[in-house]
Amino acid sequence: MTFSTHRRGWLQAALAGAGALALGACDRITGNPKGIGFLAGAEGLTRRAQRLVVDRKALAHEFHPSDISSDFRPNGSIDPSDTDYVALRDKGFADYRLVVDGLVDRPLSLSLADLRAAPSRTQITRHDCVEGWSSIAKWTGARLGPLLDQAGVKKTARYVVFHCGDTLEQTLDGSGQYYESIDLIDAYHPQTILAYAMNDRTLPVAHGAPLRLRVERQLGYKQAKYIMRIEAVADYAQLGRGKGGFWEDRGYEWYAGI
Template identity: 60%
Template sequence: MANDNDRKRRPGDRPDARRRRVLGGLGALGATSLLSGCDWTQSQAVQNFLGHTEKLTQAAQRLVASREALAPEYDKSQIAPTFRPNGSINPQTPAYQQLVDSNFADYRLDFHGLVDNPMSFSLAELKAMPSRTQITRHDCVEGWSCIGQWTGVVLGHLLDRVQPKANARYVVFHCADHLYGSPQPYYESLDMIEARHPQTILAYGLNGGDLPVANGAPLRLRAERQLGYKMAKYVMHIELVENFAHIQGGHGGYWEDRGYDWWAGI
């Protein structure tokens, strides 16, 4: 398994300090006003704060760090005994429950949209591909963090297989869960730079075992330079697009359609 440990950053490095400052600014607004990326509402103060920082943090991250600059990785001794589940913990659609009952034997991950080579992969096929294991910290806008060990296939490897078209700008993750009874399923997106980042993986393992249902089985996105609401769980199919105009609310994600900023880099 490829860990790139020789390139691993320690918690004291500058990118981690910048992450703490961003989260500290959010915390200063008050945890009760955030309501987590797990509530329908968001205070105007939070919207204003995120709106002012979105372009600044995106520009700063892209100017200061290289495209492959790594988020901090941690030692095994720092892994939380239980990785905190959040949001949906067991989608109740019949299709998803059938997958759970079969231990995901019938699961297929489809790539479609702006690709030259549309493909479909079983979970077994994904597990047979070169994998990456990384111990990273999940930072939620609720104000909590949790360190876990994730194992999965590097998304960039799959993108190489499906061959994005020249006008593909975003990778959209369509999910099985309907958060808070929404009629439309959860979805999220990344641009091509973050999608091809070496720490962006589709995780099927957590803390040395199979990814639990509560944490997003069979596949969960891990984009380690992003806040937690970007980490889509229960990924069912992936679409490459030029823009978001035809997808749900048109802003690139479930929470983005409800006022959150699309850029959540930290």
């Protein structure tokens, strides 16, 4: 065995161990400051190890149509009651516009027709939930990378933030609106899409209509639903509680790579 092969095997073991340990512990320790510090340390190891051993463009496994789950249960919000979202839903999303702004040269406002005309991808992939269940579905959507190129992402941008149309909980600090973020490496991954169809049908409301993120090498809570706006940012410290996402603000890992 060569040194490089040995090192790769060690890193893969470290990656799997750190990820499993952090995920298994998250429900028990996220209310504990020491526990949150542990998760942050494990997340850093997981992210660095995965970046070292996995090709940035390596594809998540794709499945055969016969593998599609007969029952793909929705989670999180399944029927948002936010006023703006309800108004869009009640008109069949005819007035929906996806805004792409922030650190870009050419801000965009895209209709669903625009998104369906954009470079797209169809993929059958497995959704792995932090709660311990998995389901397989077929997703079709606009590739995020070409849309970001169309907007002209500035060199100062490091992340893209997905602002969503659902308030998952009412909070005094105003952080209950769902949002999520990924870095530009994952944003430009070939399988990162803004899905408008599921299993060859229009994306249902329970699964995030009119548009949801599919970033296939990460856990389910990163797959933001009800996307209204995509913002390119240098950092996410000023958003929500500063951790990069709704669940991350409540103790989950920001980098949820699998």
